[in-house]
Amino acid sequence: xxxxxxxxxxxxxxxxxxxxxxxxxxxxTAIYNYFFAKHMGGTFYLRIEDTDRKRYNETALHDLMRxxxxxxxxWDEGPGCEGDCGPYFQSExxxxxxxxxxxxxxxxxxxxxxxxxxxxxEVRAEQEKSHVPxxxxxxxxxxxxxxxxxxxxxxxxxxxxxFKVPExxxxxxxxxxxxxxxxxxELLDDLVLIKRDGYxxxxxxxxxxxxxxxxxxxxxxxxxxxxTPKHELLYKAFGWQxxxxxxxxxxxxxxxxxxxxxxxxxxxxxFRDLGYLPETLVNYLALLGWNPGDDREVMxxxxxxxxxxxxxxxxxxxxFDEKKLQWMNGQHIHMCDDAFLKGIMKEGLAAxxxxxxxxxxxxxxxxxxxxxxxxxxxQDLAEMAVYxxxxxxxxxxxxxxxxxxxxxxxxxxxxRDMLASIDDFKTPVIEKGFYDLAERCGHKVGELxxxxxxxxxGVTAGPGLWEMFEIIGKEEVLRRIDxxxxxxx
RNA sequence: GCCCCUAUCGUCUAGUGGCCCAGGACUCGGGAUUCUCAUUCCCGCAACAGCGGUUCGAGUCCGCUUGGGGGUACCA
Numbered sequence: 001x002x003x004x005x006x007x008x009x010x011x012x013x014x015x016x017x018x019x020x021x022x023x024x025x026x027x028x029t030a031i032y033n034y035f036f037a038k039h040m041g042g043t044f045y046l047r048i049e050d051t052d053r054k055r056y057n058e059t060a061l062h063d064l065m066r067x068x069x070x071x072x073x074x075w076d077e078g079p080g081c082e083g084d085c086g087p088y089f090q091s092e093x094x095x096x097x098x099x100x101x102x103x104x105x106x107x108x109x110x111x112x113x114x115x116x117x118x119x120x121x122e123v124r125a126e127q128e129k130s131h132v133p134x135x136x137x138x139x140x141x142x143x144x145x146x147x148x149x150x151x152x153x154x155x156x157x158x159x160x161x162x163f164k165v166p167e168x169x170x171x172x173x174x175x176x177x178x179x180x181x182x183x184x185x186e187l188l189d190d191l192v193l194i195k196r197d198g199y200x201x202x203x204x205x206x207x208x209x210x211x212x213x214x215x216x217x218x219x220x221x222x223x224x225x226x227x228t229p230k231h232e233l234l235y236k237a238f239g240w241q242x243x244x245x246x247x248x249x250x251x252x253x254x255x256x257x258x259x260x261x262x263x264x265x266x267x268x269x270x271f272r273d274l275g276y277l278p279e280t281l282v283n284y285l286a287l288l289g290w291n292p293g294d295d296r297e298v299m300x301x302x303x304x305x306x307x308x309x310x311x312x313x314x315x316x317x318x319x320f321d322e323k324k325l326q327w328m329n330g331q332h333i334h335m336c337d338d339a340f341l342k343g344i345m346k347e348g349l350a351a352x353x354x355x356x357x358x359x360x361x362x363x364x365x366x367x368x369x370x371x372x373x374x375x376x377x378x379q380d381l382a383e384m385a386v387y388x389x390x391x392x393x394x395x396x397x398x399x400x401x402x403x404x405x406x407x408x409x410x411x412x413x414x415x416r417d418m419l420a421s422i423d424d425f426k427t428p429v430i431e432k433g434f435y436d437l438a439e440r441c442g443h444k445v446g447e448l449x450x451x452x453x454x455x456x457x458g459v460t461a462g463p464g465l466w467e468m469f470e471i472i473g474k475e476e477v478l479r480r481i482d483x484x485x486x487x488x489x
Numbered sequence: 490g491c492c493c494c495u496a497u498c499g500u501c502u503a504g505u506g507g508c509c510c511a512g513g514a515c516u517c518g519g520g521a522u523u524c525u526c527a528u529u530c531c532c533g534c535a536a537c538a539g540c541g542g543u544u545c546g547a548g549u550c551c552g553c554u555u556g557g558g559g560g561u562a563c564c565a
Contacts, residue, residue: 017565052564133491135561160563187492195563202565226493226560291502295513317558321500324515373528449524461526
């Protein structure tokens with residue numbers, strides 16, 4: 001199987017069906033395909049599997065491409081980047097499928113089936129009742145001759161085209177991450193290749209397209225593993241070389257159940273809305289089932305691409321742990337450069353209706369510097385920055401109990417007067433002022449900062465007080481303390 | 490029912506027969522730094538699903554059991 005990669009440049013694909021949002025499981029499949037292509041210097045293409053006309057969703061298609069781009073997984077070929085193997089929408093390739101199915105029909109590897117939905121249901125019900133080991137289509141139409149079938153179709157009868165699966169023997173294949181797998185052919189049924197509406201099924205379209213588009217490796221979800229012998233048989237019928245198979249384990253929720261929107265965030269869009277960086281999501285998802293072979297965990301996309309190999313993908317399905325995702329987001333925020341973070345903060349502030357047009361950039365830079373190590377989500381930046389621009393109108397309830405209690409007014413007055421006497425309102429000077437004051441009046445510094453902090457910011461947590469005061473400025477700091485003074489005792 | 494995949498701390502994982510009385514990370518607990526919070530840094534808790542083989546030796550190989558997941562569509 002490694003012969004393929006040795007003789008042909010790697011070509012892999014992400015082939016979603018535009019029926020709903022991009023699930024994190026799907027995202028990870030895309031990530032691995034992208035990583036592998038980039039690591040091997042190959043091509044990553046996007047193919048849209050829109051052969052189910054009932055479930056097709058235009059919005060889903062649009063969102064899917066937006067989310068992929070947001071994650072940084074730009075495809076080399078596909079919608080919007082036409083390559084040599086298009087069209088990349090299966091719905092635009094119907095003539096190709098019809099051309100290819102004719103080959104199978106001519107070779108006697110496929111046949112027309114006239115069975116109705118009702119008959120199929122009856123057959124299935126009967127099989128369930130009798131507990132036979134073999135289920136599926138009973139091959140009722142398998143021996144109808146080509147001539148008879150075509151005559152019936154000419155006469156107006158509707159038919160599907162099925163694959164003639166060998167009745168005996170074993171179909172075997174190698175999976176890159178699971179090893180050798182074999183299925184008894186007698187357990188496989190004659191799957192439908194072309195549906196009654198003329199559209200191909202997934203099985204047929206994906207095999208034809210993967211071959212025609214030069215796909216060397218198929219990295220796809222675990223749920224396809226039991227269809228793989230059928231695909232393998234189709235390749236054989238066509239006389240084509242199958243790709244290297246690589247079936248990825250699923251991603252489960254914290255409790256080992258299915259990750260679903262009902263139980264929380266499950267799609268790429270959900271996590272974006274929650275305030276995660278795309279770099280975080282890609283990093284975390286990549287590590288859910290893969291590792292670089294050393295202890296590195298927080299990695300850039302570039303680093304992961306460099307270390308990525310199929311051999312290091314795990315066969316076991318993994319649970320999604322949002323706690324670790326959160327931690328990792330903090331790590332990635334630390335890695336972002338300040339200018340980028342400032343942009344995010346400005347956007348968030350603007351969304352809150354705060355006018356920044358007269359703000360000196362240097363002041364914004366200083367705020368970002370203070371907030372950066374405290375942010376876990378991108379929107380934290382703007383949320384924590386508000387009081388630098390707007391005086392608090394309410395004060396944290398617990399903070400009021402703790403810091404505005406008996407004696408606080410006296411302390412605040414002392415602090416206020418000390419601050420008022422400072423001409424050079426800078427961090428080290430303010431700090432010295434607090435320490436001198438503490439010594440002078442016999443308090444610990446810690447006892448001096450609670451009330452002023454709450455008065456100025458409205459909250460009890462935040463950047464260093466001296467830094468914060470410098471940024472807000474002497475005049476405004478004094479004003480805010482005065483405003484809060486009546487609330488103290 | 491039948492078929493297939495899977496199984497190391499609560500979670501993500503390292504481990505490819507001796508280097509493992511099992512290592513790292515998240516979480517959690519404790520501590521240091523400190524004006525609060527966060528960051529950072531130390532320390533700690535915590536696992537080879539069970540049972541049988543193979544072997545001088547098994548987390549690592551094989552079998553069975555159990556648990557988990559998937560498939561069994563004219564959906565992907």
